[in-house]
Amino acid sequence: MRLGVFDSGSGGLSVLKSIYEAKLFSDIIYYGDMARLPYGSKDKESIIQFCIEALEFFKSQKIDLLIIACNTASAHALSTLQKLASFPVIGVIESGILATQKKLPDLNSKLLVIATKATIASNEYQNRLQALGYRHISAIATPLFVPLVEENIFDGEIVQSCMHHYFKPLDFNPDGIILGCTHFPLLSQAISSYFNNQSLLIHSGEAILDYIKLHFPTLKSNHTELSFYASSDLQSLKNTARFWLNLP
Numbered sequence: 001m002r003l004g005v006f007d008s009g010s011g012g013l014s015v016l017k018s019i020y021e022a023k024l025f026s027d028i029i030y031y032g033d034m035a036r037l038p039y040g041s042k043d044k045e046s047i048i049q050f051c052i053e054a055l056e057f058f059k060s061q062k063i064d065l066l067i068i069a070c071n072t073a074s075a076h077a078l079s080t081l082q083k084l085a086s087f088p089v090i091g092v093i094e095s096g097i098l099a100t101q102k103k104l105p106d107l108n109s110k111l112l113v114i115a116t117k118a119t120i121a122s123n124e125y126q127n128r129l130q131a132l133g134y135r136h137i138s139a140i141a142t143p144l145f146v147p148l149v150e151e152n153i154f155d156g157e158i159v160q161s162c163m164h165h166y167f168k169p170l171d172f173n174p175d176g177i178i179l180g181c182t183h184f185p186l187l188s189q190a191i192s193s194y195f196n197n198q199s200l201l202i203h204s205g206e207a208i209l210d211y212i213k214l215h216f217p218t219l220k221s222n223h224t225e226l227s228f229y230a231s232s233d234l235q236s237l238k239n240t241a242r243f244w245l246n247l248p
Contacts, residue, residue, distance in 0.1 A: 001024075001025050001026060001027075001064045001065065001219060001221070002025065002026065002027040002028075002029065002061070002062060002063045002064050002065075003019070003024075003025040003027065003028045003029070003063060003064070003065050003066075003067065004028075004029050004030075004031070004058040004061060004063040004065070004066040004067070005019070005028060005029070005030045005031070005066075005067050005069050006030075006031050006032075006033075006051075006054050006058065006066065006067070006068055006069060006070065006073070007030075007031075007032050007033070007069045007070045007073075007182055008032070008033050008036065008037040008038060008039040008040075008050075008070050008072065008073065009032050009033065009034050009037035009038065009146070009149075009150050009183070009237075010032055010034075010149065010150060010183070010236070010237050010240040010241070010244075011069070011070070011146065011149060011181060011182035011183030011184070011186070012030065012032065012067075012069030012070060012182045013030070013182075013186075013240060013241055013244045013245065014069075014182050014183070014184075014185035014186055014203060014204065014205045014244070015067060015069035015092065015182050015204050015205045015208055016028065016030055016069065016205075016241075016245070017205055017244055017245055018205035018206055018208070018209040019067075019205070019208070019209055019212070020224055020226065020245060022209055022213075023220070023221055023222070023223075023224060024212065024213075024216075024219040024220060024221060024224075025219065025221055025224055026221045026223070026224065026225065027224070027225045027227070028224055028225070028226050028227070029058070029061050029063060029227045029229065030226070030227070030228050030229065030237075030241075031054060031057055031058065031229045031230065031231075032228075032229075032230045032231070032237050033050055033054060033230070033231045034230045034231055034232045034233045034234075034236065034237060035230075035231035035232035035233075036050055036231065037146070037150065038072075038116060038143065038146045038147070039070060039072040039073060039116070039118065040072050040115070040116020040117050040118045040119060040141075040143055040146060040181070041116070041117060041118070041143065042072075042118065044076045044118070047072060047073060047076045047077055047118065048076060048077045048080055050073075051068070051073050051077035051080070051081055052077075052080065052081070052084065055081050055084060055085060055089075057229070059085075059086075063087060064087055065087055065088050065089075065090070065216075066081070066085065066087060066088070066089045066090070067089075067090050067091075067092070067208060068081065068089060068090065068091045068092065069092060069182050069204065069208075070092070070181075070182060071092055071093060071096075071115055071116070071119045071180045071181050071182065071204070072115075072116050072118045072119050072181070073091075074091030074092050074093045074124075075091075075093060075118065075119050075122040075124045076118065076122060078091040078093075090208065090211065090212075092182065092204035092207070092208055093124050093125065093128070093180075094211070095204060095207035095208045095210065095211040096125070096178060096180065096202060096203075096204055096207045097125070097128045097129065097132070098207065098210070098211065099202050099206065099207035099210065100129065100134075100176065100178060100202055101132065102210075103176070103200060103202060104175060104176045104200060104202075106175075107132075107133045107134050107135055108135055108136065109134065109136065109175040109176055110136045110138075110172055110173070110174050110175045110176075111129060111134060111136060111137045111138070111174060111175065111176050111177075111178060112138050112139075112140065112170070112174035112176070112177045112178070112199075113125045113126065113129075113137065113138070113139040113140070113177075113178045113180050114139075114140050114141075114142045114145075114166070114177065114178070114179060114180060114181070114184060115139070115141065115142070115180030115181045115184075116141060116142075116143055116146065116180075116181050117141040117143055119141075119180050119181065120139050120140070120141040120180075121141075125137075125139065125178060125180055126139050136172075138170070138172075138174070140166055140167075142162070142166045142181075142184075144162045144165075144166075145162065145181070145183060145184055145187055146181065146183045148162065148187065149183040149184075149186045149187065149240075150183070150236075150240075152239070152240060152243065154186055154187055154189070154190065155187075155189065155190045159187065159190050160190070160194075163190065163191065163194045167194060167195075173195060173198060173199065174195065174199045175199065175200065176199060176200045176201075176202055177191065177195070177199045177200070177201050177202070178202050179191075179201060179202065179203040179204070182203075182204050182205070184203065185201075185203040185204070185205060186244060188201050188203065226241075226245075226247075228241060
């Protein structure tokens with residue numbers, strides 16, 4: 001079975017890592033729209049158009065399933081892509097919500113959602129969590145995390161400064177932090193350390209894997225062939241992939 005994974009840049013590699021290590025698919029085609037990242041600062045209409053163009057690429061790859069490994073794209077374009085595609089298209093927000101229910105079932109849990117400006121503004125996470133009965137939800141746009149990951153900066157003084165900038169105003173210690181951007185798991189160690197390793201981090205890679213196993217229980221492959229494509233700076237994407245996926 002051939003899987004497509006789409007992201008605005010290299011952040012979707014955090015989703016790819018979990019799926020790749022599970023050995024479910026014979027082929028995985030990853031496409032990063034590096035030329036137009038970050039999506040989180042773009043308007044809804046532009047995001048939808050970018051995603052439609054990516055869908056055309058994946059149609060040419062003859063895939064069987066597509067994962068939109070981008071929370072911003074999932075928030076604004078998922079329903080459009082599902083209507084236009086002849087194969088299933090899965091977003092990461094629904095799976096993230098399901099993972100939150102599974103790992104933090106206490107509705108009094110203090111939740112912090114961090115994501116791009118567009119994802120936070122869509123209120124997708126906040127509304128879904130509130131509908132489930134969660135009472136303590138805070139949401140912060142942390143857009144500077146995206147370029148840090150794209151520059152392969154995962155720790156150090158700059159990362160600490162950005163986290164201090166975004167998290168200092170918080171007046172509580174979150175029980176759970178929903179990493180509402182697929183770039184953010186690459187900063188998970190630094191984020192966890194900032195909160196003294198006391199907060200449970202929930203990210204899309206683990207969540208989407210559980211979702212796939214639930215809905216496609218018979219998937220199994222002895223070997224997975226990876227292919228990488230990008231609208232620009234393909235070598236940078238491959239370098240991050242080697243680091244994150246421990247590729248030769």
